[in-house]
Amino acid sequence: MVNTEKFAERLQKVMDFYGESASSFAEKIGVQRSSISHILSGRNKPSLEFVLKILSSFPEVELYWLLNGKGTFPAESEPNVNIDTSQDPIQNSAVNKKMVPANPQEKIIERIVIFYSDGSFENFQN
Incomplete structure (x- = not known):
């Protein structure tokens, strides 16, 4: 309580x-x-x-x-992830390749959408 x-x-x-x-x-x-x-x-x-x-x-x-009262405030933030944009991220990612699951009943990623703070977005599909 x-x-x-x-x-x-x-x-x-x-x-x-x-x-x-x-x-x-x-x-x-x-x-x-x-x-x-x-x-x-x-x-x-x-x-x-x-x-x-x-x-x-x-x-x-x-x-x-x-x-x-258990835990912290403010919450500890997740570490920032830096993305190397010097290369084409699509050419070097698993997004561009068909992902074949070990179990045929597993879900396969079909689409990834990245939304940016300026309102723009990128859409990546297999």
Whole structure:
């Protein structure tokens, strides 16, 4: 069971980390301002929907940390993967080759789409 008082402290820590007021935080996660106030005061317990909205809006928040204080905040990020673009990635990748699974019932990759932050994308098909 979630300790409501400790949850409220962790919620306040998240809001402070992002520099959000209760109103702006509520707006970002899509809940009423009163929901934040009631949880911070200990009047209400957080619902599953409330917790999921926080996780969806703030991916640096780990579920186990938010619920029971175990883990880290902010979440440790995945290491960045550097892609060597000096060569044609299609010519040197398994995407350009038919992938034959060891088991005939396994799924085969047919298409990979890479979306870039500028809105462009690349489509790779077998």
